[in-house]
Amino acid sequence: MTKHRTYALVAGLLSLWAIGSVGAAEQVMVVGLFPGAAVINVDGVRKLVKVGNTGPDGVVVVSADSRSAVLRVNGVQRTYTLEREYSQGFAVPTKNQVSIAKGLGGHYWIAGSANGQQVQFLVDTGATTIAMNGSQAQQLGIDYRATGKPTVVSTASGTAAAWRVTLDKVKVGTIELLGVEAMVLDGPSPTEALLGMSFLSRVRWREDQGVLILESKN
Known part of the structure; x- marks a missing residue:
């Protein structure tokens, strides 16, 4: 094989390697x-x-x-x-999905809405329902004393009066659910609105490398 042909073969192999490298991802x-x-x-x-x-x-x-x-x-x-x-x-989108990265304190925070009003949720899988304090409920336009069912709940500091209400709709990202149960507690607790299991049990959710992934069921 001549020197010219050897150089041509090497150049061709390098070109093929470069093409393969560029298309790696x-x-x-x-x-x-x-x-x-x-x-x-x-x-x-x-x-x-x-x-x-x-x-x-x-x-x-x-x-x-x-x-x-x-x-x-x-x-x-x-x-x-x-x-x-x-x-x-295929050009068919997956079910509505929301990815939430861990925030302050290693918790998952997500901006959403309740009854069309903006609210910042703290995801809490230990909470039975969506939970908020009276002031937060008033800001969302929820007349919980008039429309809610009074009850008593246990908190870290003891028992507290609460009202069980139904939110017309709750939206997180592209996921929207209708008729979601919530609890409004009398007093300053919880300091953040909690996105509890009354919402989470109606979606699919999983943790993956520091990301909480929510996905609609239908």
């Missing part, structure tokens, strides 16, 4: 966005990656906020917006 999607982090799906592998860190197949999260993320894929940077995950390559 075939499908990259951003399926969750948070300040300073993004949930990325690379060829079906999903992971929460903080800014400056590397995810599956060497994909680097350069920057991220609640609107978009800049990823470096195979050395090329581009901006990605939030995408819905798809099933088996």
Whole structure:
């Protein structure tokens, strides 16, 4: 084999290697966005990656906020917006899904709404129902004393008067449920509105690498 043909063969092999390397990450999607982090799906592998860190197949999260993320894929940077995950390559979206990253104190916080009014929920799988204090209920326009059923509940500091009410609708991300039971406690507790099992039991939920994933059942 001549020297010229040897160089040509080596150049051809290098070209094929380069093409294969560029196409290493075939499908990259951003399926969750948070300040300073993004949930990325690379060829079906999903992971929460903080800014400056590397995810599956060497994909680097350069920057991220609640609107978009800049990823470096195979050395090329581009901006990605939030995408819905798809099933088996067909253009049919999965069921409504919400990804929640751990926040302060290792808890899951999510902005939502109750009866059309905005509310910040603390996800609490130990709470039987959605729970809030009287002041929070008034801010949401809930006349719990007139429409609720009075009861007594046990709290960390003892017993407290409470009213059992039904919220017309509760929405978290793209998931909306109608007729959700809630408890309004007299006094300052709980200090945050709790997203309890009266909502969570009607959706599918799981934890995956520091991300709580909620998914509608239908």
